Amino acid sequence: MKQALSKYFRDKDIQQLIGKQLRIGVIVSSIIVFVGGVIYLVRHGHEQPSYGDFTGVREGLTNLPGIWQGVMENKGMNIIQLGIVLLIATPIIRIAFSVIAFLIEKDYLYVGITLLVLGIILFSMLGGLAG
Amino acid sequence: MTILSFTLILLGGAFLAGLLGSLTGLGGGVVIIPLLTLVFHVDIRYAIGAALVASIATSSGSASAYVKEGITNIRLGMFLEIATTTGAVVGALIAVYMPTNVVAIIFGLVLIFSSVMSFRKKMEFPADQGDSKAAEQLRLNGSYPSAGGVVNYKVHHVPGGYFMMTFAGVMSGLLGIGSGALKVMAMDNIMRIPFKVSTTTSNFMIGVTAAASAVVYLQRGYISPGLCMPVVLGVLAGAFAGSRLLTRANVKWLRIVFSVVIGFLALQMIYNGITGKL
Numbered sequence: 001m002k003q004a005l006s007k008y009f010r011d012k013d014i015q016q017l018i019g020k021q022l023r024i025g026v027i028v029s030s031i032i033v034f035v036g037g038v039i040y041l042v043r044h045g046h047e048q049p050s051y052g053d054f055t056g057v058r059e060g061l062t063n064l065p066g067i068w069q070g071v072m073e074n075k076g077m078n079i080i081q082l083g084i085v086l087l088i089a090t091p092i093i094r095i096a097f098s099v100i101a102f103l104i105e106k107d108y109l110y111v112g113i114t115l116l117v118l119g120i121i122l123f124s125m126l127g128g129l130a131g
Numbered sequence: 132m133t134i135l136s137f138t139l140i141l142l143g144g145a146f147l148a149g150l151l152g153s154l155t156g157l158g159g160g161v162v163i164i165p166l167l168t169l170v171f172h173v174d175i176r177y178a179i180g181a182a183l184v185a186s187i188a189t190s191s192g193s194a195s196a197y198v199k200e201g202i203t204n205i206r207l208g209m210f211l212e213i214a215t216t217t218g219a220v221v222g223a224l225i226a227v228y229m230p231t232n233v234v235a236i237i238f239g240l241v242l243i244f245s246s247v248m249s250f251r252k253k254m255e256f257p258a259d260q261g262d263s264k265a266a267e268q269l270r271l272n273g274s275y276p277s278a279g280g281v282v283n284y285k286v287h288h289v290p291g292g293y294f295m296m297t298f299a300g301v302m303s304g305l306l307g308i309g310s311g312a313l314k315v316m317a318m319d320n321i322m323r324i325p326f327k328v329s330t331t332t333s334n335f336m337i338g339v340t341a342a343a344s345a346v347v348y349l350q351r352g353y354i355s356p357g358l359c360m361p362v363v364l365g366v367l368a369g370a371f372a373g374s375r376l377l378t379r380a381n382v383k384w385l386r387i388v389f390s391v392v393i394g395f396l397a398l399q400m401i402y403n404g405i406t407g408k409l
Binding site (some may be wrong): 014015016017018020022023024026029030033036038040041044045046047048049051052053054055056057058061063064066076077078080081084085087088089091092094095098107109110113114116117120121123125126129130 | 132133134135138145165167171172173174176184187188190191192194195196197198199201203205207210212215217219220223224264269272310339340342343344345346347349350351352353354355356357358359360361363364367
């Protein structure tokens with residue numbers, strides 16, 4: 001009983017941590033998106049939108065080094081994209097957190113399962129699937 | 132129309148989508164794609180990118196609250212994420228080869244399914260009965276706090292649920308939606324999990340599933356910052372407002388209206404897909 005109880009509480013701590021991390025990720029990335037959005041609108045607000053034909057976004061917005069370079073040059077679009085990358089990273093970071101959490105719990109089955117999910121996402125990221 | 136007015140109108144539309152999506156439990160993403168493609172004539176590939184990012188935002192935002200309450204079954208979510216992420220990667224790969232009008236038709240069909248599902252009478256199965264060896268071995272059985280104390284429940288038909296989740300993942304990766312309806316169906320009907328747990332756990336998984344295909348779409352140039360900015364901020368603000376209103380609003384008639392609207396949008400998507408306009 002005592003063991004079960006302590007397990008319940010440890011589970012709870014981890015859940016609190018995961019909950020907090022998700023919330024912070026969403027808040028920080030929306031602030032960055034908002035700031036980038038203001039810069040983008042001030043500079044390009046008067047132009048015409050063109051999303052009718054698919055050309056793909058311009059070069060520099062599809063990979064991390066490119067996005068970062070534009071952020072250094074204070075480009076609004078790149079700052080927005082940085083916020084979006086952070087948003088996409090939020091659930092991925094959550095998985096990394098879970099690996100540590102399951103390690104602390106000595107639940108090695110779930111360390112394995114969680115690493116597998118992380119591996120699938122990394123493969124998706126780095127596997128050259130963009131075609 | 133200038134980018135400024137386009138952004139502001141879209142911000143308002145996305146806010147409404149997020150608000151209605153959270154009040155009715157259908158999710159904001161399901162209206163974002165028809166809104167962008169049918170109303171704003173945005174190419175469906177950009178629309179999918181924006182909707183995908185929006186679903187990550189709302190899923191992570193609301194999951195943070197549910198996880199803290201301890202209702203979400205994190206082990207079950209983690210295990211099924213193997214299925215949904217694999218599916219999502221496959222879906223994102225198929226999307227390259229699939230003509231956009233076929234994507235539009237499939238989207239319309241899934242949309243109709245989701246809206247019909249929201250009317251389905253919720254059947255609660257006796258939670259603590261039956262035995263599944265796989266669930267035991269994978270430690271999927273769980274408990275959640277309720278007003279009447281801690282409720283224990285068991286998970287059934289693990290392989291069936293896993294298979295259905297893979298399919299939900301493919302749809303999510305292909306269409307850029309959370310496909311919450313498919314996930315909830317897999318967990319409610321097949322795995323027989325209490326409704327409260329299945330909705331929150333599904334929501335918990337949506338972010339990871341969407342992230343798995345979003346990394347592909349980002350590299351492919353589908354994720355356009357100028358479009359994502361109003362969509363993400365609007366949907367998030369709407370979902371937040373919705374969660375505040377939820378305790379007070381009578382959502383029954385709202386769900387009916389929203390489902391009718393969704394059904395109409397779905398038919399429109401299918402029509403435009405068949406005639407090749409999308």
